[in-house]
Amino acid sequence: MQTFIPNLTNKQSLDRKTLIEKSRQRVQDLYRLQEAGLICKSGDFFPSVHYPPITMYHPITEEQLFADYTTPTDGLLDIYVHIPFCEKKCVFCHYPVKLGEQSSEKDRYLDALEKEMDLYLRRLGLEQIKARSILVGGGTPTFLTLDQLRRFLDSFVTRVDVSTCTQFNYDVDPVTLIGPEGEERLRIMRDYGVDRLTIGIQSLNADILKMMNRHHGVEEALLSIENAKKFGYQVDIEFIFGYPGETLDNWIDVVEQAVSLGVEEIQLYRLKVEAYGDYQAKIKAVKERGLQAFPSVEESIMMKQIAIDILNANGYHENLRRVYTKERKYYSHYADNQCCGLLDQVGFGLTAFSSLRDRFVLNTQSFEDYYQKISEGKLPLNRGIVRSHEEQMRWAIILPLKNRCVWKKYYSEVTGGVSLDEVFRPKIEALKSFGLLVEDDEKIELTKLGAFFADEVAQQFHNPDCIPYARDAYEEGPLYPYNNCQP
Structure with missing residues (x-):
């Protein structure tokens, strides 16, 4: 390599x-x-990602959700797509995913995803959704074969008008961006209009990556960043602080290396041990069994401030919360539109959510329930609210x-x-x-x-x-x- x-x-x-x-x-x-x-x-802390928090919604039907709803006057919607597959399960991950290649399962999921989008189009009375911005996340949404990636993107752009889209973002895993296949994957996404990548680096310390059960090392992470830059993507890299094994010293090493990489955005997350959604990560059992030494609350607070000071000294300043950039123009349009602009957004796939002006709905977190509802011609809604x-x-x-x-x-x-x-x-x-x-x-x-x-x-x-x-x-x-x- x-x-x-x-x-x-x-x-x-x-x-x-x-x-x-x-x-x-x-x-x-x-x-x-x-x-x-x-x-x-x-x-402890609880992330303010949605309001009310997603565990606090009650069951809702399509009829209740869409009663009196009309699409925005400009016809634009932000779009999220969830693809819940990964090579390995990270210890800190609070989301349900299927692991390993599972090629036939991925095909089954893509079949259902296409049908779900069609159901939404019919429900909204649209032939195509005019996208304001797009985020494809997971899981690892690039953990598809090249043919499956092309299939998904082909089906997506027939249902979504991307000509109106100001940003097309993918959340990606470093390993899916390296080697000849990784470079072809980058080429395919670019050809379909993807222009921003959020790469889940999480750490640049080899020992901590192993403790996280990441399936990449430091060298793969660095190569993925370089490849993404070579293909002209706007690059956002993510890091977790407060993780077992992190110390003030090795955290300083990680942040100092991060600011040297020439990326447009650097994002910080504090480790969340208790689930803030429906799925509990393994990290809670690790803590309860005393299997690893966790930084104290005080050390986690210090890590965050240390990172901010290093970022600021190197020209990175907080742009959107937890995201640090050198220029104001670099940020997630999807996050800004949803959380700051409060604009209408639809989500497709397992655990995806839709935020529609004065209402919110969450898709099921069960694969079988997801498949079953779609096979019956129903949107795979779990619960929600009309505020x-x-x-x-x-x-x-x-x-x-x-x-x-x-x-x-x-x-x-x-x-x-x-x-x-x-x-x-x-x-x-x-x-x-x-x-x-x-x-x-x-x-x-x-x-x-x-x-x-x-x-x-x-x-x-x-x-x-x-x-x-x-x-x-x-x-x-x-x-x-x-x-x-x-x-």
Whole structure:
């Protein structure tokens, strides 16, 4: 295998002692905000990805979901497609997937996926969906044979008009992008209009990759990045911090190497041990059995701040939450449209979701249920919600605030005329008093401190029934999330 050596000449290194000492301030912030009631006593966190969280929806029928629904006036939808197959199961993965080649199973799944898209087209009364942006994820959506990849993309572009698409993104695994087959896969995707790749690197430490049960090493990860750049893709690389085996020192090594790779985007995830969806990863059993030494909450907090400081020193700044770029133009259009623009989006495949203006629905997480419902001519819906006016008011502040900012004029538009100058004021003022929010006549947004604890700040606006942890999990301070919950 060809060895790829990153260009380290432009990397700005920071003194390790200074980095570590500076990061301790964030631990003090953690303690202060725990005492205030913002962060739960254990220091655990719950990702604010959807509102309400996906485990809190009730069963819903197609008729209930689509009652009175009309497609957007511009006809545009963001699209997600889920392909749940992987070579190996990562220890941290909270999603159901099938493992190994399973070529016939993949064909079966692609058959069902095509039928699901047709069912959606009929339900929406469309011949084609006009795409605003596209994300194909998994699993490993590139873990298909070359013929299966062409088949999927052929079927997809007959049902989706990609001429209106501003970005076509794939979440990919490094191994699927290397060698002659990997390069052909990159060529095929590019020919169909794919222009952005999110590569799940997760670590650049060989020992930690093994502990994660990743089926690639450091060299394969670096080669995949180089190949993606060679084919002209916008490249986003992902890393997990707080994983067993990570230390402040080896985490600094990983981030310093990451900033030397010349990618457009670098994304950070804190390890989540407890599931925040329907499927529990093996990482929980690893922790409960004491099989590996986990970094403490304090060390995880320090790792995040250390990464931010290294990224900032090398020209990477937070653009969309958890994603750091050198230029504002580099970001996920899909994530921005859904979480900041609150625009209509449809999802196809196992566990996929659709977010449609004032309603949300989740597909089943069971393969057999997925196949069965589609064979009966039904969409494979599991549960969802048509939001009440109050829940719409919460949703319209939680997602934009967590990810970028809340524009007051737009908030009023999506909530039927509600003014942010008049609702949630006790919450907003309390968060401002702790230096977590800033506000002007046009918008409300997180400070740097607020952005660091963005999930917890966003959860201040949850309905009490949707707050992630029980009442006694928090200190009853000025930011106790169960106080002042009415809009």
